[in-house]
Amino acid sequence: MWLYAAALVGLCYLLRWYREKQVVSHLRDKYVFITGCDSGFGHLLARQLDLRGLRVLAACLTEKGAQQLRDQTSDRLETVILDVTKTESISAATQWVKERVGDGGLWGLVNNAGISIPTAPNEWLTKHDFMKILDVNLLGLLEVTLSLLSLVRKARGRVVNVSSVVGRVSLLGGGYCISKYGVEAFSDSLRRELSYFGVKVALIEPGFFKTNVTSPEKISRAIQEAWDRVSPEVKEIYGEKFLASGLWALVNNAGVGLPSGPNEWLTKEDFVKVINVNLVGLIEVTLHMLPLVKKARGRVVNMSSSGGRVAVIGGGYCVSKFGVEAFSDSIRRELHYFGVKVSIIEPGNYRTSILGKEGMVSRMRRLWERLPQETRDSYGEEYFRNYHP
Numbered sequence: 001m002w003l004y005a006a007a008l009v010g011l012c013y014l015l016r017w018y019r020e021k022q023v024v025s026h027l028r029d030k031y032v033f034i035t036g037c038d039s040g041f042g043h044l045l046a047r048q049l050d051l052r053g054l055r056v057l058a059a060c061l062t063e064k065g066a067q068q069l070r071d072q073t074s075d076r077l078e079t080v081i082l083d084v085t086k087t088e089s090i091s092a093a094t095q096w097v098k099e100r101v102g103d104g105g106l107w108g109l110v111n112n113a114g115i116s117i118p119t120a121p122n123e124w125l126t127k128h129d130f131m132k133i134l135d136v137n138l139l140g141l142l143e144v145t146l147s148l149l150s151l152v153r154k155a156r157g158r159v160v161n162v163s164s165v166v167g168r169v170s171l172l173g174g175g176y177c178i179s180k181y182g183v184e185a186f187s188d189s190l191r192r193e194l195s196y197f198g199v200k201v202a203l204i205e206p207g208f209f210k211t212n213v214t215s216p217e218k219i220s221r222a223i224q225e226a227w228d229r230v231s232p233e234v235k236e237i238y239g240e241k242f243l244a245s246g247l248w249a250l251v252n253n254a255g256v257g258l259p260s261g262p263n264e265w266l267t268k269e270d271f272v273k274v275i276n277v278n279l280v281g282l283i284e285v286t287l288h289m290l291p292l293v294k295k296a297r298g299r300v301v302n303m304s305s306s307g308g309r310v311a312v313i314g315g316g317y318c319v320s321k322f323g324v325e326a327f328s329d330s331i332r333r334e335l336h337y338f339g340v341k342v343s344i345i346e347p348g349n350y351r352t353s354i355l356g357k358e359g360m361v362s363r364m365r366r367l368w369e370r371l372p373q374e375t376r377d378s379y380g381e382e383y384f385r386n387y388h389p
Helices: 002-020 040-051 063-071 087-104 127-154 175-197 216-229 232-238 268-296 316-338 360-369 373-386
Strands: 031-034 055-060 078-081 108-111 158-162 200-204 249-252 299-303 341-345
Touching: 031 040, 031 087, 040 055, 040 063, 055 063, 055 087, 063 078, 078 087, 087 127, 108 127, 127 158, 127 175, 158 175, 175 200, 249 268, 268 299, 268 316, 299 316, 316 341, 360 373
Parallel strands: 031 055, 031 108, 055 078, 108 158, 158 200, 249 299, 299 341
Antiparallel strands: none
């Protein structure tokens, strides 16, 4: 049963890969205008649609972002600088689009431009903080759409608005969730109005993706800045504990597996290279984060390995993982007093990039060839051929 399930999953991934590589021939002359293409979702979408053969018109906020996109796409893709908060910029971009699409109209409009900061508890913010986000995420989207609607209608095309899961459930203060609720409402009303003309209106409601909009560092900095400027009265009401809730969890996962091989074939530097990342780096990150974890009565999760129990390969990897086990055992006892939990994950063998892209035989051959002749003679060619770390 499991074999059939695995085969079905593999077939689905193969079909998905095949479909992504196809050029959509009947859409070759279709124009799609996408806002917010400097980075993140808009950047990836522009590249993907260009790969599929569409005529992508990509709007970027900066020339740097536009140049980076042009460097990664075909000559069909064209870029324009657009600030969705400025009417004159939208007007100029609209005229630019008209000159390119001609009488055929605009087949697709994707409103992706957006920001998420400032964000913080509502009482810590000002009207200006809310308007800064609403101007981009909602009002900018409205004005871009209204400016280009005639072109979309001419092509009987589609409007795709990037909303968010927090356009359904408001999870944080500030203008972000409000703007996405507004995008939902505008899209619903626009959909009904444009169905008469054969124009489709769709919403994308992504969850959490790692982009500039969702950067934890930027969001944390924005919250701290909002806290620093609130009145003493508000600070007293909320208290420092509201802001300094601590770090609920630390997961130490960073690691490398190479160089590895028979120990005698390696140098001290080969061992240090792995141990510095897998063990010393883990220890230093943990020591720096411990005050925050203690404050939240949280937990530390250290990624060890089955190789932290049984050393099946030479080199620094198993040595480092044995060290992770020892460090975790000792710190678990020390932090129990503070209500902090320490856990270890000991995975077996998974296909990841930790062993690099180069083949095992090639890596072993390089190690073998750098050995002194005396060492090679002592092992012999047969040992090299039969060695499987």
